[in-house]
Amino acid sequence: MSVRVRFAPSPTGYLHVGGLRTALYNYLFAKHHGGKCILRIEDTDRTRFVEGAVENLIRSLRWAGIEFDESPEVGGEYGPYTQSERFDMYRQYGMELLHKGHAYYAFDTPEELDAMRERQQKAGIAPRYDRTTMRNQYTLGEAETARLMADNAPHVIRLKVPLAGEIKFSDLVRGEIVVPARDVDDQILLKSDGFPTYHLANVVDDHFMQITHVIRGEEWLPSTPKHALMYDAFGWERPAFAHLPLLLNPDKSKLSKRQGDVAVEDYRDKGYFKEALVNFVALLGWNPTSDREIFSMAEMIETFRLEKVNKAGAVFDIQKLDWMNNEYLRLKPSAELADALIDEACEKGLTDNKAYLEQVITLVRERVHKVNELLPFATYMFQQPTEFDEEYKAKFWTDEAKQHIPKIIEKFRHAESFDHTTLNGIVKEYAKESGVKMGVFANVLRLMTTGKQVGAGVFETLETLGKEHVLARCEYFLGRFA
Numbered sequence: 001m002s003v004r005v006r007f008a009p010s011p012t013g014y015l016h017v018g019g020l021r022t023a024l025y026n027y028l029f030a031k032h033h034g035g036k037c038i039l040r041i042e043d044t045d046r047t048r049f050v051e052g053a054v055e056n057l058i059r060s061l062r063w064a065g066i067e068f069d070e071s072p073e074v075g076g077e078y079g080p081y082t083q084s085e086r087f088d089m090y091r092q093y094g095m096e097l098l099h100k101g102h103a104y105y106a107f108d109t110p111e112e113l114d115a116m117r118e119r120q121q122k123a124g125i126a127p128r129y130d131r132t133t134m135r136n137q138y139t140l141g142e143a144e145t146a147r148l149m150a151d152n153a154p155h156v157i158r159l160k161v162p163l164a165g166e167i168k169f170s171d172l173v174r175g176e177i178v179v180p181a182r183d184v185d186d187q188i189l190l191k192s193d194g195f196p197t198y199h200l201a202n203v204v205d206d207h208f209m210q211i212t213h214v215i216r217g218e219e220w221l222p223s224t225p226k227h228a229l230m231y232d233a234f235g236w237e238r239p240a241f242a243h244l245p246l247l248l249n250p251d252k253s254k255l256s257k258r259q260g261d262v263a264v265e266d267y268r269d270k271g272y273f274k275e276a277l278v279n280f281v282a283l284l285g286w287n288p289t290s291d292r293e294i295f296s297m298a299e300m301i302e303t304f305r306l307e308k309v310n311k312a313g314a315v316f317d318i319q320k321l322d323w324m325n326n327e328y329l330r331l332k333p334s335a336e337l338a339d340a341l342i343d344e345a346c347e348k349g350l351t352d353n354k355a356y357l358e359q360v361i362t363l364v365r366e367r368v369h370k371v372n373e374l375l376p377f378a379t380y381m382f383q384q385p386t387e388f389d390e391e392y393k394a395k396f397w398t399d400e401a402k403q404h405i406p407k408i409i410e411k412f413r414h415a416e417s418f419d420h421t422t423l424n425g426i427v428k429e430y431a432k433e434s435g436v437k438m439g440v441f442a443n444v445l446r447l448m449t450t451g452k453q454v455g456a457g458v459f460e461t462l463e464t465l466g467k468e469h470v471l472a473r474c475e476y477f478l479g480r481f482a
């Protein structure tokens, strides 16, 4: 039997990072087993539909490097599969369950349902549809049901869940799961407008799309007993289930917009590499055997095992993502980064010299986490500083420095070469002769040429700036503060 899995998002706006992880695990699992991974748009709830959401989902998934089989983009004929185009089929199978006695008509009004919930709340029981007291095919009898149906009375079709006993299924992450049937609601399968609910459409599609493994977020675990019952009622083989652990904020609450970005596009727009985001998301709940953390997509496909997915929730730690992004940043050739940034550098009036931009990137790349931090961080490499860190200046721009620095600058002026080794040698020698610590001079030179306390190595910075600019900057500084 060959593996077939699906990613089945609802088009409610954007791709959530949790959705990216679900899509990714499905993709890795399928590729690992030489199987197929399909995309299915679950848009049965038309009230939640958002214009452009499907295109947005597909764009984000493609950006992340996840491609779906059977979709036109990869030469397939069909996908993405769209549930709203298949409504007739769900209705047909909903009716089949009804005719087999596994589902029934219910006529309760919203007011009656509210009253039921209120009664249950008062009695301290969890709210669920109470088939034995409400207005449905069972309590009303066949004749009254037929009369109401002939009258076009508003109705839904509900799944008939056993009133007692247990529902069992196994989960590849969580093991055997046993749920008392009394805790499972008589789920609505077809709504009063005739539209299917998620549960009916999902099970019908997973069956006819020959899905072998349902891999989805833990929030769907309470739905699985209902789905298991439906497979049994249809007489269909159940797929294997795997529920992925929740993503958590650092305070262990469920990952929410309030505590940070949750849309994949936000991370893309902030300058994270897709490789880093995908690598980071992959490790939220999955521990490959080795103690490495950096994996390419091919390596993840190779090592992915559902059995290695954790049960415990995974904390979305943005600092780790930053660290990982930096690891990927180190691997990118500076020339490639310069290509990506030259237009922006021109627009910002920083430089139109790509060779110089590349040198600057090589100089500062280890000091930042993301590509889009490079230019803001390195602005001083393109523009002479006119503001100087006050605290830094107070500490190092001392009388002693004022006395020696002009002499060092004179030596720089006459230096034969302006590479960092030569400059370092000049300052070292001068420090030795004068008896002043070399670090003092290094700090003052950084202050004068960059205005800042932090940056790349000072002599490498001077070399990259070049003699002309270094002398001009020092003269400016001395003109103002000597």
Ligand code: GLU
Binding pocket: 007, 008, 009, 010, 042, 198, 202, 215, 216, 217, 220
């Ligand atoms: N449409 C559901 C969602 O939005 C899919 C759940 C499932 O994979 O069964 O996540």
